[in-house]
Amino acid sequence: MEVLTQAEENYLKAIFKLTESDAVKAASTNAIAAALGTAAASVTDMLKRLAAKNLLHYEKHRGVALTERGNELATNLVRRHRLWETFLVEKLGFGWDGVHDIAEHLEHVQSEELVERLDIFLGRPKFDPHGDPIPDAKGRMASRKQVQLSSLLPNEKAVVVGVLESQAAFLQYLNRVQLTLGTNLLVQERFEYDGSMRVLINEREEITISQKVCDNLFVQKTK
Amino acid sequence: MEVLTQAEENYLKAIFKLTESDAVKAASTNAIAAALGTAAASVTDMLKRLAAKNLLHYEKHRGVALTERGNELATNLVRRHRLWETFLVEKLGFGWDGVHDIAEHLEHVQSEELVERLDIFLGRPKFDPHGDPIPDAKGRMASRKQVQLSSLLPNEKAVVVGVLESQAAFLQYLNRVQLTLGTNLLVQERFEYDGSMRVLINEREEITISQKVCDNLFVQKTK
DNA sequence: AAATATTTTTAGGCAAGCCTAAAAATATTT
DNA sequence: AAATATTTTTAGGCTTGCCTAAAAATATTT
Numbered sequence: 001m002e003v004l005t006q007a008e009e010n011y012l013k014a015i016f017k018l019t020e021s022d023a024v025k026a027a028s029t030n031a032i033a034a035a036l037g038t039a040a041a042s043v044t045d046m047l048k049r050l051a052a053k054n055l056l057h058y059e060k061h062r063g064v065a066l067t068e069r070g071n072e073l074a075t076n077l078v079r080r081h082r083l084w085e086t087f088l089v090e091k092l093g094f095g096w097d098g099v100h101d102i103a104e105h106l107e108h109v110q111s112e113e114l115v116e117r118l119d120i121f122l123g124r125p126k127f128d129p130h131g132d133p134i135p136d137a138k139g140r141m142a143s144r145k146q147v148q149l150s151s152l153l154p155n156e157k158a159v160v161v162g163v164l165e166s167q168a169a170f171l172q173y174l175n176r177v178q179l180t181l182g183t184n185l186l187v188q189e190r191f192e193y194d195g196s197m198r199v200l201i202n203e204r205e206e207i208t209i210s211q212k213v214c215d216n217l218f219v220q221k222t223k
Numbered sequence: 224m225e226v227l228t229q230a231e232e233n234y235l236k237a238i239f240k241l242t243e244s245d246a247v248k249a250a251s252t253n254a255i256a257a258a259l260g261t262a263a264a265s266v267t268d269m270l271k272r273l274a275a276k277n278l279l280h281y282e283k284h285r286g287v288a289l290t291e292r293g294n295e296l297a298t299n300l301v302r303r304h305r306l307w308e309t310f311l312v313e314k315l316g317f318g319w320d321g322v323h324d325i326a327e328h329l330e331h332v333q334s335e336e337l338v339e340r341l342d343i344f345l346g347r348p349k350f351d352p353h354g355d356p357i358p359d360a361k362g363r364m365a366s367r368k369q370v371q372l373s374s375l376l377p378n379e380k381a382v383v384v385g386v387l388e389s390q391a392a393f394l395q396y397l398n399r400v401q402l403t404l405g406t407n408l409l410v411q412e413r414f415e416y417d418g419s420m421r422v423l424i425n426e427r428e429e430i431t432i433s434q435k436v437c438d439n440l441f442v443q444k445t446k
Numbered sequence: 447a448a449a450t451a452t453t454t455t456t457a458g459g460c461a462a463g464c465c466t467a468a469a470a471a472t473a474t475t476t
Numbered sequence: 477a478a479a480t481a482t483t484t485t486t487a488g489g490c491t492t493g494c495c496t497a498a499a500a501a502t503a504t505t506t
Binding site: 088108114 | 311314315316317324325328329331332333334336337340341344
């Protein structure tokens, strides 16, 4: 089992995330640079090194995709990250939003046994505090726990993860009212009368959403 | 609060340990190199850098000692290390001997809040699984929990940490029978008749120790 | 005290990761 | 299709931490 540096691991994870939505099959140099906050030239540098280690497929000007091995390592990294986030929230009492940066460091500690014992200690959780699925030691994970927005009760928090029907008009509407992928929601109230909901968006703005929209929006509960 | 690299932290910790026994006031280049497994030239390199950051006093060919600030940072590092060791043993069920290397990595995660919460989660322990005292956030720590070997009961484990009377003849005897500082003991049996004990040394050799020696040996219980 | 041994420092180099500026390749406009 | 804009790569440099080999300083023997 090869050992990667923290920098290498961070590149793998960034590429993994960028190519996660199956629509996209390759990550561009610029996108990776943006994700990591480094110069594009540094990315090219590293891509060559990772390609030499057979962790990704690289062809000049073509963008990159992880190899099987690269995917394996990246998935394991995600596993570590999400287990630590779970630990920080469940055991140490951190808020679910203040936890990412610390997990970003903890995830780099290399010890299979540590991760395995942590997993057991936490009761082999399937999802982390953000609702994201935690891969098991073999890289398998549950699919996202997504539900329709209309199924939420007042005071529940969620994040937008997808739509049921993806007609252009609907997506345009979502963009218009800022209900984009990743938007955080807090349900304030639900009106029985017409099934509409008042929702706080990204801890800032409050809007009212019709039942039709609530039915078509997939969200994932968060804490 | 300045942020140190892992390498810098490792140097601080090594120097801290080397100068811990108050007898020694300066750590030599070679001793540091040996402790870290690096070349002496690399140590000289780093000593200059750490001196420039006011973390230690460095004069060519004179050896080094930590500054107040250096000591503070090193103590905090020890705190982090021992808290993580405690976590690994108490919560994750690691054996107390398989824990050092992992803690070596965890200790470098920089987050005051993380350490504070971990401390609380563990119930603010005063000693780690090796019996070493855990400094509090201000750097204060209890003195070692040392007891006379003669006070131990069969099946208790301990490590040699000092002597009561340090006559040369006694120390020579200890060296002779391998009862040196850091030796691990497991009490097998105690004979009421003459107060002598049968003890397993470093999980290998079994010897019998007279009451006089047992009274003069300070040990620290371990798990 | 001179000779020898040991320790420490200097000098010069190397890999990993980052940078900026310029060149080359690819995409988008017109 | 030519012109322009954007993306990606190359080239050259920097810092951190490490190395080896040789020089300098200090310690120990004789």
